[in-house]
Amino acid sequence: xxxxxxxxxxxxxxxCTLSTVASARQPSQLRTLAPYLSIPEVVWLAGGLxxxxxxxxxxxxxxTTDGEExxxxxxxxxxxxxxxxxxxxxxSPLRSWLKDHTRELHNPPNSKWDVVVTCGNFDATAKxxxxxxxxxxxxxVEDPSFPQSCSTLKPLAASGVKVVPVTLxxxxxxxxxxxxxxxxxxxxRYGVGPKLVYVITNGQNPTGTSMPKAVIQxxxxxxxxxxxxxxxxxxxxxxxxxxxxxxxxxxxxxxxVGSFLSVDTDCRVVRLDSFSKFLAPGLRIGxxxxxxxxxxxxxxxxxxxxxxxSSCSAVLAMELLRQWGRTGLDRHLRRLQRQxxxxxxxxxxxxxxxxxxxxxxxxxxxxxxMWLTAEGVxxxxxxxxxxxxxxxxxxxxxxxxxxxxxxSSFRLCFASASEEDLEEGVRxxxxxxxxxxxxxxxxxx
Ligand SMILES: Cc1ncc(COP(=O)(O)O)c(C=O)c1O
Numbered sequence: 498x499x500x501x502x503x504x505x506x507x508x509x510x511x512x513c514t515l516s517t518v519a520s521a522r523q524p525s526q527l528r529t530l531a532p533y534l535s536i537p538e539v540v541w542l543a544g545g546l547x548x549x550x551x552x553x554x555x556x557x558x559x560x561t562t563d564g565e566e567x568x569x570x571x572x573x574x575x576x577x578x579x580x581x582x583x584x585x586x587x588x589s590p591l592r593s594w595l596k597d598h599t600r601e602l603h604n605p606p607n608s609k610w611d612v613v614v615t616c617g618n619f620d621a622t623a624k625x626x627x628x629x630x631x632x633x634x635x636x637x638v639e640d641p642s643f644p645q646s647c648s649t650l651k652p653l654a655a656s657g658v659k660v661v662p663v664t665l666x667x668x669x670x671x672x673x674x675x676x677x678x679x680x681x682x683x684x685x686r687y688g689v690g691p692k693l694v695y696v697i698t699n700g701q702n703p704t705g706t707s708m709p710k711a712v713i714q715x716x717x718x719x720x721x722x723x724x725x726x727x728x729x730x731x732x733x734x735x736x737x738x739x740x741x742x743x744x745x746x747x748x749x750x751x752x753x754v755g756s757f758l759s760v761d762t763d764c765r766v767v768r769l770d771s772f773s774k775f776l777a778p779g780l781r782i783g784x785x786x787x788x789x790x791x792x793x794x795x796x797x798x799x800x801x802x803x804x805x806x807s808s809c810s811a812v813l814a815m816e817l818l819r820q821w822g823r824t825g826l827d828r829h830l831r832r833l834q835r836q837x838x839x840x841x842x843x844x845x846x847x848x849x850x851x852x853x854x855x856x857x858x859x860x861x862x863x864x865x866x867m868w869l870t871a872e873g874v875x876x877x878x879x880x881x882x883x884x885x886x887x888x889x890x891x892x893x894x895x896x897x898x899x900x901x902x903x904x905s906s907f908r909l910c911f912a913s914a915s916e917e918d919l920e921e922g923v924r925x926x927x928x929x930x931x932x933x934x935x936x937x938x939x940x941x942x
Pocket of ligand 1: 616618620697702730770778
């Protein structure tokens with residue numbers, strides 16, 4: 498139960514204080530009774546749990562795309578699958594799996610971390626912001642960044658949290674020196690240093706860029722020197738894309754991929770992972786890896802909001818992972834990487850064919866996005882009517898900036914379109930940009 502996790506020895510964890518809201522949260526009183534459930538022969542007249550014999554499902558059978566069957570007919574599992582999520586930090590077999598998996602991939606160099614299962618990274622982001630930020634605190638955000646996270650910050654900004662952009666450098670990620678400079682400007686201006694920096698480490702949304710390991714270490718060192726916590730949102734970690742047909746033949750290798758968690762000696766990283774981009778977003782399952790007091794704060798806020806990720810999703814995901822084992826998961830991830838890699842290459846090849854001289858871009862090596870910057874276009878929002886008329890839609894770059902100001906870029910998502918549609922969509926974009934370049938501005942009809 499949540500309370501058991503909180504009593505673990507994670508003292509002296511993250512070098513931060515909780516927000517006013519998180520400090521005021523109390524553990525749910527009802528949940529303090531939960532440990533009595535395991536007393537033999539206890540007569541349970543306490544909780545509002547429906548009994549197992551009223552649940553509708555007697556058996557759940559899933560068939561994977563490879564034709565493997567996953568059958569849940571064990572009464573205990575069927576009960577867990579249909580009951581409330583009684584453990585706020587997450588369904589314990591899944592939590593153990595996630596801990597082993599996190600240890601294997603990131604091997605965090607501090608021993609105080611634990612995981613909380615969430616309803617995906619978006620849910621986790623909102624919970625972490627709430628746990629750490631009080632009016633007057635400063636958060637630094639990569640600019641451009643994921644607009645959903647920025648919109649979660651808007652109500653906090655209205656309550657007095659300061660949201661300060663850190664412009665991405667020419668390599669498409671923030672750089673240690675500019676982060677240090679912004680942190681010091683913040684200190685001079687507000688009298689307090691930033692408390693938290695929000696970063697998307699791999700396959701950044703929207704630029705598609707990943708931070709090299711050396712850059713991660715440099716940024717981590719700046720965060721140490723300035724005593725900033727790091728919120729690492731990394732849903733694209735697994736989507737490492739083979740850059741050529743030859744590279745497709747190699748086995749799964751995530752060892753070369755960097756993460757802040759893997760260098761976190763002093764528990765200042767709160768890492769968000771998600772099943773959304775490598776299993777299915779409809780599961781609504783992610784996990785946070787962090788130390789106390791953030792871990793406890795997330796457990797309490799989970800108890801008092803979602804009560805935990807869906808038991809149904811958690812049990813089914815766990816059964817799938819159990820049945821696949823390590824080999825099946827690696828096979829699935831490698832297949833996904835090949836498929837997305839081909840689409841990324843198709844998007845880049847279409848750009849070579851149709852956008853040469855009209856836009857610049859970097860061939861994506863991770864994630865789902867390609868960031869295109871149009872020549873001679875002040876604000877890509879102005880091109881939207883023309884693009885819609887040509888029947889192609891991309892996201893204007895302004896959507897990703899904190900001030901939503903003019904941007905000459907677009908975000909293209911190559912993951913969901915077919916290779917044929919990528920070719921056609923980029924061709925249509927090229928037609929619009931060519932027209933703009935010939936006439937000197939967007940043509941509204
Ligand atoms: C950077 C980033 N964080 C979080 C999310 C949402 O993740 P989840 O589906 O786990 O809530 C996305 C994309 O949808 C994203 O690009």
